[in-house]
Amino acid sequence: MTRDEVLATLRAQEIELPSWAFGNSGTRFKVFVQEGVPRDAFEKVDDASQVQAVTGVAPAIALHIPWDRVDDYDKLAAHAADRGVRIGTINANVFQDPDYMLGSVTNPDAAVRRKALGHLLECVDVMDATGSRDLKLWFADGTNYPGQDDIRARQDRLAEALADVYDRLGGHQRLVLEYKLFEPSFYTMDVPDWGTALAHCNALGDRAVVCVDTGHHAPGTNIEFIVALLIRAGKLGAFDFNSRFYADDDLMVGAADPFQLFRILHECASAEVLTPASGVTYMLDQCHNIEPKIPAQVRSVMNVQEATAKALLVDREALRRAQLERDVLGANAILMDAYNTDVRPLLVDLREGLGLDGDPIAAYARSGYAERIVAERIGGAAAGWGA
Numbered sequence: 001m002t003r004d005e006v007l008a009t010l011r012a013q014e015i016e017l018p019s020w021a022f023g024n025s026g027t028r029f030k031v032f033v034q035e036g037v038p039r040d041a042f043e044k045v046d047d048a049s050q051v052q053a054v055t056g057v058a059p060a061i062a063l064h065i066p067w068d069r070v071d072d073y074d075k076l077a078a079h080a081a082d083r084g085v086r087i088g089t090i091n092a093n094v095f096q097d098p099d100y101m102l103g104s105v106t107n108p109d110a111a112v113r114r115k116a117l118g119h120l121l122e123c124v125d126v127m128d129a130t131g132s133r134d135l136k137l138w139f140a141d142g143t144n145y146p147g148q149d150d151i152r153a154r155q156d157r158l159a160e161a162l163a164d165v166y167d168r169l170g171g172h173q174r175l176v177l178e179y180k181l182f183e184p185s186f187y188t189m190d191v192p193d194w195g196t197a198l199a200h201c202n203a204l205g206d207r208a209v210v211c212v213d214t215g216h217h218a219p220g221t222n223i224e225f226i227v228a229l230l231i232r233a234g235k236l237g238a239f240d241f242n243s244r245f246y247a248d249d250d251l252m253v254g255a256a257d258p259f260q261l262f263r264i265l266h267e268c269a270s271a272e273v274l275t276p277a278s279g280v281t282y283m284l285d286q287c288h289n290i291e292p293k294i295p296a297q298v299r300s301v302m303n304v305q306e307a308t309a310k311a312l313l314v315d316r317e318a319l320r321r322a323q324l325e326r327d328v329l330g331a332n333a334i335l336m337d338a339y340n341t342d343v344r345p346l347l348v349d350l351r352e353g354l355g356l357d358g359d360p361i362a363a364y365a366r367s368g369y370a371e372r373i374v375a376e377r378i379g380g381a382a383a384g385w386g387a
């Protein structure tokens with residue numbers, strides 16, 4: 001790939017931001033409240049637009065319902081357009097209502113299942129209003145104790161609910177199913193892994209695809225292998241990018257293991273699914289508990305860009321030749337050469353070519369936005385997980 005081709009792909013790449021990254025968050029031990037945090041979805045959109053303003057590759061913000069519920073979604077979509085961004089993926093939330101203690105769509109109680117399904121269908125209504133393509137479904141459902149519920153019956157209930165949601169989607173909309181190994185359920189999760197997610201998506205149809213959240217695997221899992229298989233099956237729908245040291249830490253992507261991020265993006269680069277036309281959504285799913293939130297999102301976007309640039313620099317032709325010649329060390333060296341390239345000057349060129357500052361973090365700091373929101377966002381309830 002020529003330098004110009006690399007730059008063109010990097011320019012076309014889109015990294016979607018999660019609305020919840022801008023709200024207060026924490027662990028189950030403490031939520032540390034920050035000043036200037038948005039009070040509603042409109043202010044979250046404002047913050048996301050600042051990330052877009054300095055990076056130029058983050059034009060969409062994902063919503064989480066009901067956290068981001070508003071009276072008028074047309075107005076929110078128009079507000080986003082006015083700020084130079086758009087509403088992206090709609091994330092359903094069937095994990096925070098007391099009724100869902102023993103599950104949502106897999107709950108043994110049919111009334112609870114109906115309530116959960118009602119929420120999922122409400123999310124499709126939101127998508128219709130915002131023009132969103134993707135409904136992302138993550139279920140906290142599962143069990144804590146052997147014998148607590150029937151594993152197969154729960155799968156049946158899940159399949160039934162997914163089919164009802166899938167039937168309600170418009171022809172241009174997709175169901176994106178996310179899996180997670182454990183937490184909050186500790187014995188079984190109803191969608192614990194990519195195999196389970198893929199089996200459900202295959203049963204549903206073409207517009208059901210899988211989301212790979214990088215924090216949702218056992219330590220040591222080869223995530224790029226999963227990515228390669230999902231691409232091969234035409235079922236890689238989205239990433240929820242974040243970093244983990246231990247479990248689902250939701251730290252900034254590329255902070256814990258930039259080499260793993262590179263390996264994942266190498267699979268995407270070699271399959272040519274890095275740009276929006278591929279149908280793969282590159283989203284962040286992070287919480288900034290102790291660091292300032294907007295610069296943390298900017299840093300995360302930059303980390304994805306760095307890993308992408310390195311993946312694009314892999315000499316794929318030479319790599320294929322080395323592989324066919326069974327040159328184990330040579331093939332590995334080609335990959336490592338790309339990984340060890342300092343791509344920061346290339347990314348400065350990319351940004352300057354977009355009319356942006358080469359240093360997005362400095363540009364944001366200079367903008368005065370951080371001071372302005374601290375001064376202006378007085379009163380009201382800051383968005384968050386219960387701060």
Ligand code: PSV
Pocket residue numbers: 020091138178180213240248285
């Ligand atoms: C669950 O851990 C998850 O990754 C899902 O994507 C949720 O929607 C999100 O986190 C909430 O923060």
Ligand code: MN
Pocket residue numbers: 138178213240285
């Ligand atoms: Mn996620």
